[in-house]
Amino acid sequence: MDRMHSLFAEHIKVLQARVVEALKLQHFDALIIHSGQLKKAFLDDQTYPFKANPHFKHWLPVFENPNCWLVVNGIDKPKLIYFRPVDYWHKAPPEPVDFWADYFDIELLSRAELVADLLPYDRASMAYIGEHLEVAQALGIGHANPEYVLNYLHYHRSFKTDYEMHCLRQANEIAVRGHQAAKAAFLEGLSEFEINQAYLNAVGQSDNEVPYASIIALNEHAAVLHYSHPERQSPIELRSFLIDAGANFAGYASDITRTYSAKQDRFADLIKAINQLQLALIGDIKVGMRYTDLHLRSHQLLAQVLLDFGLAQGSIESLVNTEITNTFFSHGLGHVLGLQVHDVAGFMQDERGTPLAAPQAHSALRCTRIIEPRQVYTIEPGVYFIDDLLGQLKQRSEHKQVNWAKVDEFRPYGGIRIEDNIVVHSSQIENLTRDAGLD
Template sequence: MHAAQYAEHINILQKRTLDAIQREGIDGLIIHSGQSKHQFLDDNHYPFKVNPQFKAWLPVVDNPNCWLVVNGVNKPKLIFYRPQDFWHWVPDEPSEFWAQHFDIVLLKHANAVEKHLPYDKSKYAYVGEYIEVAKALGFELVNPDRVLHYLHYQRAYKTDYELDCMRQANATAAIAHASARDAFFAHRSEFDINQAYLLGAQQGDNDVPYNNIVALNEHSAILHYMRLDTEVPKQHLSFLIDAGASYHGYAADITRTYSAEDGEFKDIIERVEALTKTCVDKLAPGVSYIDVHRTAYAGIAQILKEIEVLNMNAEDAVESGIVSTFFPHGIGHFLGLQVHDVGGHVADDRGTPFPPPQEHPFLRCTRTIEPRQVFTIEPGLYFIDSLLAELKGSEHSKYVNWNVVDRLRAYGGIRIEDNVIVHKERNENMSREAGI
């Protein structure tokens, strides 16, 4: 990690913070990393997940009860939780590349933070999840809309530091994907394939940015399948893996689909992969992300016609909406500190809503594409029993070759997902360049 990149990253966050607090007419922000949560009626904790607004500033993702005091002008103040505790891991005093950019105060007791915060909190806003903590500390302004709308909108424009973090995350995920692919072709169970992935990534279930989707055969038709069967199926037909990796709090989010044998399903995978590459090429400054989705939608319609699932032309399939049975989600989303990064459904930095079109309600981004934005591109084609049952009971049933559908049901579905940086004059496909 280049020190100059991180210094510039902090400068950009300082400028964004100053712009945001001036809109709100306040003096600064108090950003809370979060707290550990007890499980209900238990003394164990849920895995800690840090506030994204906190990890935007520094790569501390595993330490609750930390605080940042920022005003866009002065050196940010970090209140770093470091208790005396022989039950749990205690982090070292900060000394990494980022530490020099903060005035650091060590906090021994979480409930003693108030003495390190500004005395007059009326001109500061609390940014975090724990509203009751904010109120107890005397904050009147909590997660103000004007501030968050501005910061969320600006999050779409990644700094050089952030882009490097995401390249690193993709490189880690690519190694892990290769391990999982090899485990599939070795006829392992979903559970074992997931273990191979985590071993390849050298990250645990609580380190990767989301629960891995590791689906064999018909399970590939479940969009967010996370069960992980321990039994090896009688036959390995297909394998869909949607899995990422984390680096300094930034996410990779890659999906690949494999067929156990050459033949019809492998051919369909290759067609969807070609469509993914077409949609990646469609990304360009000035293009609406909605139009990229429409390219994918039309592309899936064409594939369905070519593989004889549909006996109507592609244009009519798009017009009728029948394609949504087989491609029920959006083409992708912003990617960054969060897997589904914020700011996708707004028209400006004041948070003016820009919802998806009525015919594509699950599209997670509607913005015009600009340089330094990072997107996933992930067309899919699935054979989902519940959606197929609805289609079979509709007036459009006659346009479906049900014998072909029934032949393909056992394979579940296909999704191919790449992570792409949009530059002024080119696109950088981080996933492909990482070798997966």
């Protein structure tokens, strides 16, 4: 706990310094950061699962409690207005006594509509950070989500503090336990639904607590990049398993993918090749290179795999330049990771928010940043046999470069993705996923 205190103290110090600089950009006195509110389903009294404002949970590991507020100016001790209702219908959140509580002046809020009594009196020169703009207006907060302030905070959020890196390591360790349990469930012949339950049990989190809906795909379902309809019956023939699943720790996300073959067959060999490709890409990462270039490098390596497995013919250059590799690998190599799975500022080139779009031929790429120390990324190359994309390729003249009989052999397996979470240091790359024990 002493280590958590020291890590968190330095984390708050960094956030305070960032706020000082952000406030200078538009001359605000303070930021008022809202955790968010519960939302009711249309024509219903049931609410959707609560997701905290990432700007709020950046300051403290409170991500399940709505109607909380932070007042920060970068100089004074941050003020936390902590919602703790008197409510016999629901379990009230406990009083904040964890290690992080020492770093805030805390006032308890018993009714959400009384927050004005606890906020600063003159709020006209302050800025609201959150999604409920009507609430900010009703409270007389002068500005909402000012662009320059948000750009500055988003850009610098890509540089993780030691506390954040600790949280991301823990999130990976938790998720790895789930991945190992899911692999065992697959080898036992369980259904997609049952494998998902095994994963959740192992990580100790519910479907609403993990950072995103897990992708649990057997056989040809692995060709659906965001497959989200797990079947309750096991397939008659078990061929392959793709799992893309993460875990949450203190509001920080892990995002890990693995693919397995039911047999030691040619598809298993292809998995090994993509795994080697992924490790080679991680080995190629250098501080100062652009993430886009790493993505383009992944297509060159994939072209070689297509040639090695007889899926295509020609040269690496021809397979890349004619976008044949795009058919087999249609998503981006990865993204920034942190408080959100697809974290902010992936396209920002500076703290003013100057954007750089992905190349036109690779529009699904989620990141064009210059790679720098303290950044955290996913690296997730893949190869897929997607009927729609393959059908489009068949209509092009370049289809003659593809060995369609070989493609048809792999279609029943769906596809492959291997994804690790990595931290960039000045002299090395830390692989959070492999270090946590997942091969």
